Amino acid sequence: MFGDFLYLLRRNGLKVSLTEWMSLMEAMDKGLHGSSFTGFYYLCRCLLVKSEADFDRFDRCFLEYFKDVPLEQEVSQELMDWLNRPDVLNDYANWDEEQALKNMGLSEEEIERMLKERMQEQNEEHNGGSYWVGTHGMSTFGNSGLSPKGIRVGGESRYHRAFRVAGERKFRDFRRDNTLDTRQFQVALRRLRQYSGLVDLPPTEFDVDNTIQDTADSGGMLKVRYKRPRENTVKVLLLMDSGGSMDYYSQLCSALFQAVSKSGHFKDLKVFYFHNCVYTRLYNTPHLMSRDSVTTQWVLSNLPGDWKVILVGDAQMAPYELLGGYYGRSGDPDGPQCGLDWLQRIRERYKSSIWLNPSSRPDWGQYWSQTYDTIATVFPMFPLTVEGLEEGMKKLLAR
Incomplete structure (x- = not known):
């Protein structure tokens, strides 16, 4: 069964063994795909792909082989017709701070479950609210709303805050959208040899x-x-925003991370992660687990000021996450009291520091552009493109 699919995977560099293929056949015989095309996709990816680095290659093969299979309708066509009407409301909904905090406290699993419940209950169009699947509201489902977290249903991406798109075909040709890749970043980094x-x-x-x-x-x-020989003398601290709106740029950031990691132009490289803004802790993995982290103060104390710092993020969050609230309080009355304080500490400690941004400045209102503009006053900000990387590195490594 699907023998041609096996050969297509192998021709495209995926080393699928006969044992793995027979395991897939056995899993299908036991119904582990749930009689679902999407379930079959995930089952194939689970059993046949050995590394996350091969996910895109697998997706391209899957799309090529099964391009004529109709997409399962996760959301009813009637609901999609309601939601794909940009003329429903011309004005943005009012920001609801209390509802935003409530939405942020929901896990992705809870939001997925709630969406299924709403789709079973909902029988008419809703817009501007916080409960139903609709548009221009504070609901965690729909499109064109202001919730800081949720699932986009219909419409077009505007704020890049959804962690998933309902009805989106996951097995798409990523390369069609991928204007930058690891090799291009590596080429840009190689041009910096003169700065060693x-x-x-x-x-x-x-x-x-x-x-x-x-x-x-x-x-x-x-x-x-x-x-005289040229030697790597540059030490780099890479701090990357993980999760939330940055999931939209995960492939781009992955390409940058791989290029920097494989580069031989740095004497030393340390990578930490944060979410939205640097606070009291930095994490060793993008999963942001407290047990696998260090204090930001430890980094500031142990890495001398001659390190070059690259922060990567979209600089977009609710203003209270950057400027106040309980975010970033160090416990020391004289220490940092918010995310902005920590960013300023980093800038003061490391004179050679830049911010790479995969996103352009928000143009949908002052509320969402506030944190972008504030961070841009602390760090020189460059777009996360090959040209932006080159300009940023020149700024970073200038004598």
């Missing part, structure tokens, strides 16, 4: 350019020139 330090050693490295020039000047008589 020249060590104070005798000239022992063959100097091609000056050898050619001197040989030409001497009428073809070979004149070999040497130069």
Whole structure:
């Protein structure tokens, strides 16, 4: 069954063994795919893909082979017709701070369960509210609303705050949208070799350019020139925003992370993660588990000021997450009291620091652009593109 699919996977570099393929056949025989096409997709990916790095390659093969299979309708067409009407409301809903905090406290599992319940209960159109599936409200389901967390149903992406899109075909051709990849970032980083330090050693490295020039000047008589060796002297601290609206840019950030990790242009590299803004702790993995973290103060105390700091994030959050509330309080009356205080501490400690942003400045209201503009006054901010990376590195490594 699906023998051609197996060969397609292998032709595209996925090393699927016969044992793994037979395991898939056995799992299907036991009904582990739940008689669902989407279930079959996840079952295949679980059993046939050995590394997350191959997910995109697998998705492209899956789409190519099953392109004619109709997509299962997760959301009724009637509901989608209600939600795909941008003219329903022209004005934005009012921001509800209490509802926003309540929505942020919901887990993704709770929101998924609530969506299923609402779709069973709902029998008419709703807009501007906080309970039903609708538009322009504070509900965690729908589109064009202001909830800081939720599932987009219909409409178009505007604020990039949804953790999932209902009805979206997960197995799509990611490469069609992928204008940047790891290799492009690596090429950009390789151009920075000229910014590496020249060590104070005798000239022992063959100097091609000056050898050619001197040989030409001497009428073809070979004149070999040497130069001082270039050595990696740059130490980099990479701090990456994880989760929430940054999930939309996960592939782009993954490409940057891989390029930086594989680069040989840094003497030392340390990577930590945060969510929305740096607070009292930094995390060793993007899962942001407290048991796998260090205090931000430990990083500031143990990494000297000559480290170069790159922060990556969209700089978009509710203003209280950056400027006040209980976020970022250090417990020390004289210490940082909010996220902005921690960012300023980092900037003061590390004079060579920049912010790479995968998103453009929000244009849907002052509320959401406030944190973007505030952070841009603390760090030089560059777009997360190849050109932006090059400009950012020049700024970061300027003598």
